[in-house]
Amino acid sequence: MATLKAPLTAILLHYKGFHHLPPNISSTNKHSTGFPSLHLKRSPKIRASSSTKEQENFRPLADFPQDIWGDHFISLSLSDSKFKSDSEQTEVLKEEVKQMLMSCSDSVDKIKSTLKSNWIKFSMDTLISLRKMTTIYVLLQMHSGHLDNMVTRCLLVFKNKDGRFKESLLGDTEAILSLYEAAHLRMHGEPTLDEALAFTKTHLESLVANSNTQHHNYRHIRNSLKQPFHFGMPRLEARKYVDVYESQGGGIDTLLKFAKTDYDRVQFMHQEELREISKWWKETNIPSKLTYIRNRIVEIYFWTVAISFEPHHARARIWHSKQLMLLSVIDDTYDAYGTPEEHQLFTKAIERWNYIALDELPEEMKPVYKALLDVVCEYEKVVVAEGRYFSVMYTKEAEYNTSSHVTTGVTVMLAATYMGMGEVAGAKEFEWLFSVPRICRATMILARIMDDIASHEFEQRRPHIPSIVECYMKENGVSQEEATRALLEMVTEGWKDINEEMMRPNPVPFTIILRVVNIARLGDVLYRDVDRYTNSVLLKDYITVLFIDPITR
Template identity: 35%
Template sequence: MDTLTNDVQGLIDLYEATYMRMPGEVTLDDALIFTKARLNDIAKDLQRANNIDTINQIQQALKQPIRKRLPRLEALRYIPFYQEQASHNKSLLKLSKLGFDLLQLLHKKELSQLSKWWKVYDVAKNVPYARNRLVECYFWAQGVYFEPKYSRSRIFLAKVLAVITILDDTYDAYGTYEELLILTDAIQRWSITCLDVLPDYMKLIYPMVLDVFTEMEQILATEGKAYHINYVKEAMKEYMRSYMKEAEWRNEGYTPTTEEHMSISLISCAYKFLLIASLAGMGDIITDESFKWASTYPPLVKASCKLCRFQDDIVSHKEEQEREHVASGIECYVKEFDVTKEHVYDLFKEKVEDAWKEMNRESLMCKDVPMPIIMRTINLARVIEVLYKYSDNFTHVGEEVQNHIKSLMLHPMST
């Protein structure tokens, strides 16, 4: 209908709605193809008319639909957009800016607290081979939950992310196979008595892991929920075993089948573990059943892991293969099915979109799972869309991510 093909807002609304589609919804698949093409054409026409505002609205939507945006970043975009609308409510606008700034003050306080904790370990000096990414880890945790009531969980998750970044670099690029065997065994035993058998450079890392968990366990003990940390510990142990398996493959020069690789790499991507860790300290809404549900690796969690794994493989494949590294999912697929890397890149991009569809479906199917838990899973996926959409912006922090962090942490909105 000609009247609809020129309705910019209507096309954007339909385009956004298609990202809520589930597997098998072919009509919405077609609608996405149509709206993308039509909005691109309209944007080109508007460039000739110099209609900057509408062009920006279209480009922002095409770059990242609302479903995939982090709520806190979306607030940064939407509040100024709302302000430009002639119909905006001045009181509501003022309140939204003040609300943003008040929460920003809390986030600053949390980051300051984390910085003091991090300085004690002096990672840059004592673990020079590891990525020093505390601020980015906090940004990651902030993406999972920004709300004030999740402050202690956010701090814990940021610490967990910082610690596993060091462990990732230890397993991936520094430790020898024999050293990693010792570290893996120590983590499985989870006891400070293991410290004596560890190589010297691991004697800082291992207590750091134990201390982060002990601190949260003590906090939860005041509510009679210290045992919740046991679920997180078990997930951590599973996560480390997956790292060790990949180290074994690398040590043997073995390229696994795609199925073998996926059975391990969906765990080594860390997203099952991070979801379980994110539940700690969220309050009364989190029960034993919540941890048991996440620990059984339900379809919603698996879909989030798939999205993380495929997106990470796409952007990090080239760099990883330039050094000694376990075969990535792309290498495994190329070898097993005798196709080009470019073909696998396209296939994995499709699998990322399929994972979003699965998450949409499962978020509706999980009737007995509280929505705050479901949103943790979705927000974890959203962080991947921000940090790994076009390149590995966590390892190589680009200008866009730096600007996100500055806008969220440094610049008040009401001034």
Template identity: 35%
Template sequence: MEISVARKEEHERQKGEIRNLLLQSDEDDSTPKLELIDLIQRLGVGYYFEKEIGKTLRCIHDTDSTKNNDLRAVALRFRLLREEGLHVPCDVFSKFVDEEGNFKESIKNDVEGILSLYEASNYAVDGEEILEKALEFCSSHLGSLITNINNSLLTRVKDALNIPIRKTLNRLGARKFISVYEEDDSHNQKLLNFAKLDFNLVQKIHQKELSHLTRWWKELDFANKLPFARDRLVECYFWIVGVHFEPHYGIARKLLTKVIYMGSVLDDIYDVYGTLDELTIYTTILRRWDISAIDQLPPYMRIHFKALFDVYVEMEDEMGKLGKSYAVEYGKAEMIRMAEMYFKEAEWSFKGYKPSMEEYTKVALLSSGYVMLSVNSLAVINDPISKEEFDWVLSEPPLLMASSIITRLMDDLAGYGGEEKLSAVHYYMLEYGVSKEEAFAELRKQVKNAWKDLNKQRLEPREASVPILTCVDNFTRVIVVMYSDGNAYDNSKTKTKDMIKSVLVDPFMLSS
């Protein structure tokens, strides 16, 4: 059902009212304003008010006292300011620690405070021992309290322990939090109504885009022509919505969905179907990007290469309109580089070669596809990304390396035992002579440390512009959702269907 003109007018009016709330003069206590910002962001409508929120948080950072002794308020301030990229020392939490370095008994019954501290501790950078202890303390304590708290708070605690705010996708997080917030007796009805209506409006845009993409997918007919490949168009679109959900990124979503879909089929060609001779020819032709050489390929590869070639022709046309034609070459080059890494892995498999952990990691960080997707994403978004910025991204800066480590290792950890091909788990066990459990522990530690590196890159002064940071951050969040308890992309009949339904299918009921 289409959303009426009257509803859209109501949406604009409500947006103005919320903006006025944000612009009201600050009170002596900044906590109410921080709570409002937190609600706006968690309800999924913060993207309308980024300038106002940024200005308010900077003002609070520069002028607000840190004398507040309320754990929930201190942790909320810490989290929101760090999310904005502003430096806040972790010793603001030292007042809640006793002389032996343990968290005080007095806070152990403060569930809201502990939940807030847990969320804040996920913004830790390397060397912040108090936040390490906080994460361990809160995780354990919240887990033990689950049987003793009410339904609304119970849902929030369970959701946080599953995936904290730092690692949550905007649409998925908003969908869950709107329902939780509605159960709160003290909810702001105007803010709730606005969040529901906005969710439905954005969802309707996504549904129309997916309908257009489905027509493209049906015309490709890969399900019949390339039956060996994973056929996951809707999952690919959901993935991209996790990175760029905002209405003005429609062209980016369309192109990126096609890129990730073609990349997924390319992975299957190299991983499960092609012979080494066929893959050698395909890799050579991809390097040259030579459509005139297509007849040298076997029929199934011709089908894929022609479709892939057409996607980048379309990208050149769309980006030409935005004055970003130069960006397409960066995206194309990363697709080719990913194929070269696929070929290297295929060679290892065909020849029975066992690389060292270092050798595997060098290839696998690129074959994970996240560098390719990040670069292609920056190529197609509306935001201006200069040639110098593309070159910086390709120089393997800490931001991209941290993201790549998280995405690669979470993929390998989730896929261990479910795939025949070898992964970081196998190579680590082989090289260091350790058990599966020891390998898992070490690789999870590396993921944890990479998150700290990623958190550090958020803090000012930072090398990356906001569009680059947001893109890389969101791709990393996608992997947490998709691989947190198994490979939800390959096994799409699991929780993925429920997530897709909640974000792309089911609207909220609106009050009349």
């Protein structure tokens, strides 16, 4: 057992383990989740060679798509005066919106109290609209916790004697859409919401297929079917909804103006950060020296905004972006360039964690190793100055149990994010994280499955370890289509785990939990149907909306 000073080195030890499981070892489900156990047997396709020439022949080069942004964000011209104007206007509008909300008679607490004391009367009152019901359900589930299925039972009023949802509901498209979105917050043991999701999805898909594209809800429905709100990136979903809210008409002008002004204000802050990150990345010379990597600094920053978009988490985004970009380079070095001998050298260098180890590395590995030490040492100084320097107990066995269960970078991303969040993430929060709680285990499996489904065909074109898709096919004797369907069902069950953990009391602040949920959401955004990180042109529209185009006012 060793004592690590702060979680900084632990991040790298966890990450290093993702690529170095002993061959042909069947991983077992050491931690209970709602998922079936996965037994992944790694069969290395790359063997150590005895000469430099042979090593070069064994390089599993991937030919990744090139960077599409160049120096675009480095050369951004930003207007400080506009930011100042937006900030001042935002504060004025915020007060107006606050007064509007304070004047509302039905607060979330009051609605919750009413439901708890009168749920039978509430469920039998046929005058209560489905639209209101689902709105209340979403509010309560997201802001107060488990309702013991009260709202689910309330939905029974909208079923007929045969136990099916009434066809008369189909006349209210907005209500159906609300129920569809609310159903994605379902947990285990809520069959009514399972049925509601199937019922609403079928109707909405039919509506989109047969409706005129000019229908006022067409774009909203299409977006929801493609990316349900709960599975989406919060910042991106907010941007989409501003357009929907405005197009529907009849909204509150003050609220709309506040949303637009605040969006542009935060976008300016993100642009400044992205410019800083892009300059740092270019100055490392890594993208010019290591041409085999996925040069994705803009997309990496997109990741960090997905996890923590709030203005006060600027440091978390910057720290996380630098670390995650370097870890992406390491990932590509292990998976798409390095030889087994080079892997061993780099792993030993990480374990030594000393600039002296640079002399023992191949030339192409030196820039990333040095940048990694520079970044972590820089942040370590800040953490020490803030008095947040603490020890985390670490054992090799614990690392192996975690990494052999499922190979993702979820723990790495969370640790990097928490480091930049200030006092809210202390020793207790890092101990919670490294205990691999249920919500993290579920998110790990979601991320692994979504990533592998989207990328396994591309990865298997070169020497590469089997993906989860291949493992499932071989172990169960099924086709790729059947394996994909079964794995996506595991994703569905995983979201139920996440929803349950998000709603129940936890030993850490909710803002810590929310970062885990946002990583699960990020996995859905990046890997639904296709690998948008590797094929970065598929993220171009999202990045343009978030970091280039302001909302026209």
